[in-house]
Amino acid sequence: MSAVKNVIKDNYNMMLLKDYLREAIKDAGFSHAEISKTPVGTRVALHVTRPGIVIGRKGSGIRTLTEKLATDFGLKNPQISVVEIEKPELAPSVMCNRMASHLERGTAFRRATMWTLKQIMEGGAMGVQITISGKLRGDRSAFEKHTQGILPRAGHHAEIIVDEDIAHVKTAMGLIGIRIRIARKEKLIPEFEMRVEKEEKSKKGKQAPEEKIKVEEIEVEGAKVEVVKVQGKEDTAKSESERIALEAKKMEKIETLEEEEAKLK
Structure with missing residues (x-):
């Protein structure tokens, strides 16, 4: 296989991977993923708004995600780190x-x-x-x-x-x-x-x-998962779906241009 075909194949696989992550951890507020290959394996940095949802209870979320990346997308020894977005x-x-x-x-x-x-x-x-x-x-x-x-x-x-x-x-x-x-x-x-x-x-x-940023390491079945959190950040919603439900109530107070024009008439 030529070098051009390899590049096209890698880019296509990365596109499929990002589409999967967008749907799989949608409730965690997925933004983007930084993927880099190292001699030890593949490092995947997930930028999300709520790292706890990605990690899951006792690391179950990270474990499932690691297996999925290794089996379905062919990433060699994926090492996942979760980074919290400072300003979503x-x-x-x-x-x-x-x-x-x-x-x-x-x-x-x-x-x-x-x-x-x-x-x-x-x-x-x-x-x-x-x-x-x-x-x-x-x-x-x-x-x-x-x-x-x-x-x-x-x-x-x-x-x-x-x-x-x-x-x-x-x-x-x-x-x-x-x-x-x-x-x-x-x-x-x-x-x-x-x-x-x-x-x-x-x-x-x-x-x-x-100090706004705090780095933690969590062990999941012997492997260490790096979690970067933003301190001093308060959010009443525990997930993106809860936040959207709260925003929907606030949005009812906003008047659109059509409603403003109707009042003027």
Whole structure:
């Protein structure tokens, strides 16, 4: 087999693996996976919002996932580490899955879009663009784009600071596609800084830094699983499904453009 075919095969297997992980640990808020081959085996870093769901009771989740990766996807000696996402609102894949879940529950697409825009911008994004397409309101396919903030669309800055992901959801009307692009402030390297900003940074640097990240090692049948958690993070929901149910109640208070126009009439 030629080198080109090997590359195509590896990329295809990685695509299947990520699709499987997106569905298997969906309730844990799966964002993305970093896969790297080492002399000992294959290292798989799973970035999720709730590491406890991935690990499972007494490591049952990790054990099942490891066996699945080894048998179905041919990964040699997979070593799984779980990393908690510090800001889920800035992860496009997480927000795509949440918005898709809202649409599955029957929420109006514009209401779900406005809620997602609000959550992302409040999470500290520089800009966001949500594109939703499919059979939104009738038999004909259509698409809508909603943008807020500053979002580079082309050039070097767009490649560096903009992350995007796509999700699909089946509704009663048909298949709907969701594409979210998020521009993150922390990835942007400023060309110059004001003197006041430099003084503030120097004052913050003198203060003792707070430990936000905690690394734990859990033994599962003799093997050590690395878990990276974010300290000081409080969330009442124990899973993504519970969070979506809580958000659905809050979304009822949001008024869409159609409702605002109806009031004006």
